Each structure stands twice: as structure tokens, then as C-alpha cells.
Amino acid sequence: MNDSPKDTSQKTLAEAAHSKTQGVGRLTIDAILAITDIVESVHKRISPLSAENPATDKEQLSGISGLVYRNIRNLTALVGKSIDTPLAAISKTLTSEPDSVSAQALLSALNGVLGDYLLLRNNPLAIPMHFKKDGEVLSDAQLLDVINHSNGKLLIMIHGLCMNDLQWCRDGHDHGAELAKESGMGAIYLHYNTGQHISDNGKQFADELESLIKLTNRKLEINVLAHSMGGLVARSAFHVAEHSGHKWPQMLKKLVFLGTPHHGADLEKAGNWIDLILGAHSYTVPFARIVKVRSAGITDLRYGNVQGADWNTRERFEFSGDKRLPMPLPESVRCFAIATSANDSINNPLGDGLVRIKSALGEHQNPAFNLRIPDNQKWVGTNINHMQLLSDLKVYQVLKTWFEIR
Numbered sequence: 123m124n125d126s127p128k129d130t131s132q133k134t135l136a137e138a139a140h141s142k143t144q145g146v147g148r149l150t151i152d153a154i155l156a157i158t159d160i161v162e163s164v165h166k167r168i169s170p171l172s173a174e175n176p177a178t179d180k181e182q183l184s185g186i187s188g189l190v191y192r193n194i195r196n197l198t199a200l201v202g203k204s205i206d207t208p209l210a211a212i213s214k215t216l217t218s219e220p221d222s223v224s225a226q227a228l229l230s231a232l233n234g235v236l237g238d239y240l241l242l243r244n245n246p247l248a249i250p251m252h253f254k255k256d257g258e259v260l261s262d263a264q265l266l267d268v269i270n271h272s273n274g275k276l277l278i279m280i281h282g283l284c285m286n287d288l289q290w291c292r293d294g295h296d297h298g299a300e301l302a303k304e305s306g307m308g309a310i311y312l313h314y315n316t317g318q319h320i321s322d323n324g325k326q327f328a329d330e331l332e333s334l335i336k337l338t339n340r341k342l343e344i345n346v347l348a349h350s351m352g353g354l355v356a357r358s359a360f361h362v363a364e365h366s367g368h369k370w371p372q373m374l375k376k377l378v379f380l381g382t383p384h385h386g387a388d389l390e391k392a393g394n395w396i397d398l399i400l401g402a403h404s405y406t407v408p409f410a411r412i413v414k415v416r417s418a419g420i421t422d423l424r425y426g427n428v429q430g431a432d433w434n435t436r437e438r439f440e441f442s443g444d445k446r447l448p449m450p451l452p453e454s455v456r457c458f459a460i461a462t463s464a465n466d467s468i469n470n471p472l473g474d475g476l477v478r479i480k481s482a483l484g485e486h487q488n489p490a491f492n493l494r495i496p497d498n499q500k501w502v503g504t505n506i507n508h509m510q511l512l513s514d515l516k517v518y519q520v521l522k523t524w525f526e527i528r
Contacts, residue, residue, distance in 0.1 A: 226257070226286055230316070234284030237317020238418040249315040251326050253334070254287045260310065266337050272308030274342045277301055277525075278331075279311045282350025282381075283419060287311035290349075292513040297347060297521060305525055307345065316351055317417030321430040324358025331359065331370045345376040345525065349512060350477070351423060353382025358428040360452050371452065378524060379459045380511045381474050384493060385481040386425040386444070426481070448490040458499040458524050459483050460517060462506035474508040499524070 233240065233249045240248035252259045255268070269276065279290055279298040290296050290311065298309035312330075314323050335342055348356045356377060363371045422428075425444040451457045461482030463470040473479045480486070483500050484493030501520045511517055 223288055226288055230286040231284045234316040234419065235417055237315040241315065241318060251314040251330060254311045254313045257288050262337055265334060268308040268310060269338050269340060272306060274340045275307045276342060276344050277307040277309045278344060278346045279309060280346065280348040280352030280356055282352050283316045287313045290512060295513045297518055300518060301521065301525055304522060317419045319418045320354045320422045320428055321358050323355045325362045327355055328359040328363040328368060332368045335370050335373065342373045343375050344370060344373045347378045348382060349380040350382060353379040354426060354428050361429065361449055374455050377455050377457045378521065381461065381477050381482050381508050383423055383477045383481050384426050384484040385486055385491065387423045387477050451493050457495055459495050460501050460520060462503040462511060464507040466504050468502055468504060474506065476508040
């Protein structure tokens with residue numbers, strides 16, 4: 123007898139929960155092994171013998187200490203091989219509860235920090251790129267329905283680092299939903315793994331948009347509202363699309379940036395300084411590995427890398443300065459930028475707490491990197507931090523005005 127739709131749905135939920143549990147288990151195993159390596163390396167470096175006989179990171183300790191570390195690795199590997207049985211029991215419990223907003227937020231944060239690693243390891247916790255609405259992945263039929271109901275006027279929402287599509291709704295307000303209601307645009311939310319290189323996400327997003335426009339013969343108008351890293355993904359996608367012969371760039375009308383670090387984010391630069399400082403002494407080198415537990419997406423934010431050429435010829439933790447290639451904004455698209463200060467001064471050196479004002483506005487002392495957004499298409503607010511950009515009503519009124527411009 124065939125399963126009922128309800129039975130099929132329950133099986134799908136069970137499989138998804140089991141997959142996530144396995145993913146957590148595998149990530150835990152990897153973490154234990156990595157920490158073991160770090161502790162062993164520290165042990166080697168502080169050993170009285172290390173000054174006379176320095177060991178490489180790949181060498182294993184001999185004697186009692188070496189035996190201890192080898193046993194930890196062997197035991198961890200054994201647990202990893204036989205973990206499916208206990209994980210199956212845990213996943214059975216998880217199936218009784220649907221994915222919550224908080225669980226999705228945790229998964230997005232995890233992908234932001236380790237997303238490239240999860241993808242490399244084929245870990246089921248890695249987030250795939252999808253167009254979504256109300257937290258649900260949109261099928262081609264549903265995307266076509268959005269297109270038809272909006273008369274072809276689309277608003278693509280792109281979230282920032284460590285976030286997801288649901289987090290556009292903050293304090294009961296969602297810029298996308300409100301703009302769609304007032305302008306008639308159909309809001310579609312991009313969900314993606316923010317731990318991947320921005321250029322990789324840009325290429326994938328470009329392909330997703332090209333597939334989207336092929337769903338209909340209707341004339342489309344595409345607008346993009348991007349928060350933080352999302353703005354860099356949008357710029358990267360346009361660059362890829364132009365060089366790939368995609369048609370959707372001809373349909374892109376407006377590109378609006380909310381706190382996008384066009385020229386980098388200071389916190390990632392600080393992380394790079396910590397790498398340099400810890401790596402300067404043999405005793406602290408092992409701890410530098412812990413600091414380096416951050417994704418390719420995060421390190422791209424150091425200077426605002428948007429092209430593969432910005433990173434693929436150098437080691438990403440190398441302290442080498444800004445080596446980006448200039449990439450101007452598309453001339454055929456009206457671009458807007460919002461920058462804010464977390465306090466009451468527009469001279470706040472930390473800007474919104476994560477992104478400096480000049481970086482968010484695309485301003486740079488080198489003319490080749492200055493994005494030249496017109497003054498009447500830039501807005502600077504005060505007492506609004508990076509996350510409040512998503513819910514501040516003054517920001518919304520600016521957005522509403524910009525999207526009403528024909």
C-alpha cells in the first residue's frame with residue numbers, strides 16, 4: 123500500500139532531522155581532532171627540547187605524550203565510524219519538532235563561520251542556495267506565480283553574513299514585505315551559505331537569476347535590496363553575468379546597499395592583525411589556528427573581495443594588504459547606498475559598529491576604487507547600528523522613496 127501524503131511528509135522531516143544530526147556529529151568529530159592537533163602542537167613548542175630540536179607541525183610527539191595524543195585520535199575516529207546508531211536515536215526525537223526560527227538562525231551562523239568547510243566535507247549542515255519566501259523554498263511554479271502577481275516587477279532580498287532569509291523580519295518589520303505591499307513588487311528572498319567565497323556565491327546567484335528569468339516570456343523589472351555582505355554578492359553576480367552573456371543584467375533597474383562593506387570591514391581586519399601577532403612567536407603559533415577558524419566568506423570581508431582574482435592567487439590568511447582589482451558599479455543600473463553611525467556622530471570611526479561610513483558609501487581615496495554613487499543616492503543616518511538597518515523606520519522611508527523613483 124502506498125504511503126499517504128502525511129506519512130511521506132513525516133518521513134521527509136525524519137530524514138532531514140537525521141541528516142542534520144549526522145552533520146553535527148561529523149563536525150564535532152572534526153573539531154575534536156583539530157583541537158587535539160592544536161594542543162599537541164602547543165605541547166611540542168613549550169617542551170624544553172623544542173629549542174634544540176624544533177619539530178614541524180606535522181611531526182607527532184614520541185613517548186608517553188605521543189601515545190596519549192594518538193589514542194585520542196584513534197578513539198575519536200572510532201566514535202566517528204560508529205556514531206550513526208546513537209545519532210539515529212537523537213534524530214528520532216528531533217522529528218517531533220519542526221525547525222524553529224532560532225534553529226535556522228543557529229544553522230545560518232554556523233554556515234557563516236564554517237560554511238566553506240562544511241561544503242568541502244560534504245556535511246549536510248551546509249546551506250544550499252535557494253530563492254525563498256516565508257521561510258519556504260520556492261518551486262519554479264511558485265516563482266512564476268510571484269512574477270505573474272507582481273506584473274513582472276521583482277524585489278530580490280539578499281541577507282548578510284551569518285544570517286538567513288527569515289532574519290529580514292526584525293522587531294515585527296520586514297523591509298521587503300512592506301515595500302512589496304506599497305509598491306506592488308514581488309519580494310523574493312535569497313538564502314545562501316555566507317561562509318563560501320563571495321565570488322562563488324556571486325556566480326551561483328548569477329546562474330539562479332538567469333534560470334529565474336527563463337521561467338517566463340513576460341518583460342521583467344528586477345530590483346535588489348542587499349544587506350551587508352549581500353551587497354558584495356550582488357556586485358559579484360552582476361560582474362559574472364556580464365562576462366557570461368546572461369540576459370538578466372539588462373533587466374536590473376535598481377541596486378540598493380544597506381551597510382555593505384564595499385572596502386572591507388574593520389572587525390575582519392582586526393582578526394587578520396591577531397593572526398599576524400599570534401603567528402609572530404613560536405609559542406603562540408598554535409593558537410593562531412583557533413583564530414583562523416573563520417570562513418572564506420568572512421576573510422573576503424577584510425577588504426571587500428568580490429572577484430575570484432581578488433583571492434585565488436594568495437593564501438587567505440596572509441597579511442598582504444589590499445590586493446583587490448577595481449570593479450566599478452554597473453553603469454546601466456541606478457545604485458543607492460545607506461550608511462549609518464551607531465552613535466549620534468557621523469564621524470564615528472566604527473560607523474555602524476561593523477562597517478565604516480565611507481566603506482558603506484563606496485568612497486575610496488583611490489579613484490579606481492571609488493564607486494562614485496551620486497550624492498542624491500546616498501543617505502547617512504545616526505544612532506542606527508548594523509543590525510538596526512533591517513528595522514529602522516527612517517531607513518525604510520528612505521528605501522520607499524528610492525524605490526518610488528521611476
